[in-house]
Amino acid sequence: MYWRPVRDVLAELVSELSPEEIEQLLDTPPDPSLGDVAFPTFRLAKARRRPPAEIARETAEALAARGFSARADGGYVNVALPREAAVRDILRETAAPDFARFSWGAGKRVVIDMSSPNIAKPFGVGHLRSTVIGQAIRNLLLRAGYEVLRVNHIGDWGTQFGKLMAAYAMWGIPKGAPDKIRAYLELYVRFHEEAERRPELEDEGRRWFKRLEDGDPEARKLWRMFVDESLKEFMRIYDRLGVSFEYVLGESFYNDQIPGVLEEVRAKGLLEESEGAFVVRLGDDLPPALLLKSDGTTLYLTRDLATALYRKNVLGADLLLYVVGREQSLHFEQLRGVLRRMGYPWADAIVHVPFGLLRFGGKKLSTRRGRVIFLEEVLDEAKARALQILEEKSPQLADKEAVAEAIGVGAVIFGDLRQSRLHDVDFDMEEALSFEGETGPYVQYTYARAKGLFRRAGEPYEEALAAVPSDVRGIAGDRGWELLKLVAAYPRAVRKGIELYEPSAVARHILDVAKAFNRYYQEERILVEDAEERRAKLALVARVARVLADGLEVLGLKVLEEI
Numbered sequence: 001m002y003w004r005p006v007r008d009v010l011a012e013l014v015s016e017l018s019p020e021e022i023e024q025l026l027d028t029p030p031d032p033s034l035g036d037v038a039f040p041t042f043r044l045a046k047a048r049r050r051p052p053a054e055i056a057r058e059t060a061e062a063l064a065a066r067g068f069s070a071r072a073d074g075g076y077v078n079v080a081l082p083r084e085a086a087v088r089d090i091l092r093e094t095a096a097p098d099f100a101r102f103s104w105g106a107g108k109r110v111v112i113d114m115s116s117p118n119i120a121k122p123f124g125v126g127h128l129r130s131t132v133i134g135q136a137i138r139n140l141l142l143r144a145g146y147e148v149l150r151v152n153h154i155g156d157w158g159t160q161f162g163k164l165m166a167a168y169a170m171w172g173i174p175k176g177a178p179d180k181i182r183a184y185l186e187l188y189v190r191f192h193e194e195a196e197r198r199p200e201l202e203d204e205g206r207r208w209f210k211r212l213e214d215g216d217p218e219a220r221k222l223w224r225m226f227v228d229e230s231l232k233e234f235m236r237i238y239d240r241l242g243v244s245f246e247y248v249l250g251e252s253f254y255n256d257q258i259p260g261v262l263e264e265v266r267a268k269g270l271l272e273e274s275e276g277a278f279v280v281r282l283g284d285d286l287p288p289a290l291l292l293k294s295d296g297t298t299l300y301l302t303r304d305l306a307t308a309l310y311r312k313n314v315l316g317a318d319l320l321l322y323v324v325g326r327e328q329s330l331h332f333e334q335l336r337g338v339l340r341r342m343g344y345p346w347a348d349a350i351v352h353v354p355f356g357l358l359r360f361g362g363k364k365l366s367t368r369r370g371r372v373i374f375l376e377e378v379l380d381e382a383k384a385r386a387l388q389i390l391e392e393k394s395p396q397l398a399d400k401e402a403v404a405e406a407i408g409v410g411a412v413i414f415g416d417l418r419q420s421r422l423h424d425v426d427f428d429m430e431e432a433l434s435f436e437g438e439t440g441p442y443v444q445y446t447y448a449r450a451k452g453l454f455r456r457a458g459e460p461y462e463e464a465l466a467a468v469p470s471d472v473r474g475i476a477g478d479r480g481w482e483l484l485k486l487v488a489a490y491p492r493a494v495r496k497g498i499e500l501y502e503p504s505a506v507a508r509h510i511l512d513v514a515k516a517f518n519r520y521y522q523e524e525r526i527l528v529e530d531a532e533e534r535r536a537k538l539a540l541v542a543r544v545a546r547v548l549a550d551g552l553e554v555l556g557l558k559v560l561e562e563i
Helices: 004-013 019-025 042-048 052-065 083-095 125-142 159-171 180-197 200-213 217-241 251-267 300-313 326-341 345-349 375-393 400-417 440-457 461-466 478-488 490-500 504-523 531-555
Strands: 037-040 069-073 076-080 109-113 147-152 271-274 277-280 289-292 319-323 350-353 358-360 425-427
Touching: 004 019, 004 037, 004 052, 019 037, 042 052, 052 069, 052 076, 083 478, 083 531, 109 125, 125 147, 125 217, 125 319, 125 350, 125 358, 125 375, 125 400, 125 490, 125 531, 159 180, 159 200, 159 217, 180 200, 180 217, 200 217, 217 375, 217 400, 251 271, 251 289, 251 300, 277 326, 289 300, 289 326, 300 319, 300 326, 326 345, 326 350, 345 350, 375 400, 400 425, 400 440, 400 504, 400 531, 440 461, 440 504, 440 531, 461 531, 478 490, 478 504, 478 531, 490 504, 490 531, 504 531
Parallel strands: 109 147, 109 319, 319 350, 358 425
Antiparallel strands: 037 076, 069 076, 271 277, 277 289
């Protein structure tokens, strides 16, 4: 970062904090008039048991004695950097191949559980969050040097299949269903509606699932049909989202491993009978973990034990991430708890990455009640609206269909990722597709605008990105400096995203960069006559484009050269 000289001197002055800790504390003051770098002294005040304002004054004086323009403001030390030297430092840093790249993950393998829709149910918008959050986290982890294996843990096992089989056996494929997946949905919904009036249907569903577990040929044939039809549907959606997987392993993949896992738990004296079922006690803080029902069927937790052991022992995971809704928090606490009791210290490498609900019109989505919105229909509508906008704004644009697809799909993805993953998202199509405001199309358009300057100038983008002009006065004014500082701060946003598994850190930052660039574009003439000033300004624009492109790629949006 451009504030490294300040950090290095502070490291000499402050023995209580390491250079890395100081780096994390340094920030940009909220008001540019205060300076370029802010150092909060509150941690020092606590360690030294002295007022923060006193320490800030002393630190500012010590920095001033080293040649810095520093002042104390309350508990903060604000430092103004020598502008032109700092500009050149930023240009050098942001031209480097390893800009916004880290190495602490090198040699470590992460297995990330993401998407994981259920077989025989439509790919609804409810699956969107795990898919796009997981993909963005994967892209972030790659920037820290990790090897990342994406696993799609398809929900192809469980009592819901018994219910669907029972429904299929009783009623067959509904007439008028547009495709088999929607037919399966209609059957599933009808089963739950009928079961409210006829509770004995639940027992019939359980009997069918037990037949499936026991290898009954009729049950297996029905199950295989459900799986094959569903996978065709899923892969079409993933192609549109730009998402792929290193492994697609359904819950059923682990069936033959479950007996061994249960035997291990039993041999270690952990499995206890409770009202006919079998549980593992997890102490006073957690309820017992139910591994085997009284009728002998297994549960999600049983299968996730086998899954975790496979990912650790066979896939070689150093870190196991589960991008799953926050309502499953207890499940993952129990999973870690059982593994700890089994004597596996790596249980702490299991990390639940929770997220909030996705709503359309304020409603949570439920397959049981049939209130499901098909993701493909949402993507189609987004593309159609984007195409309509392009017909009005850019009628001469080539490949409008492909551009509309990229903008429409990107709008849906960005509409999710720009908000903290823990927040509930109430999706608004019109807002998400706006070319103004905090949207994917806005960032995509800003990138295209920046790259368009190089076409107009007739100068190569790559040369401008590599350039570190000796004369930087043309971009050392307040507007250029504020934009450059945002560009330079991008690695911090990436680091935050990696450490917190939070793609919104990158989304929010590239929005800030896009807004600042558009202000700069409106207020400054970039393609000026003076060759040195023009060279400096294009060097700045190239770095803006680099940050926007990298941020869009992190989030899973396509980078468009022209809109």
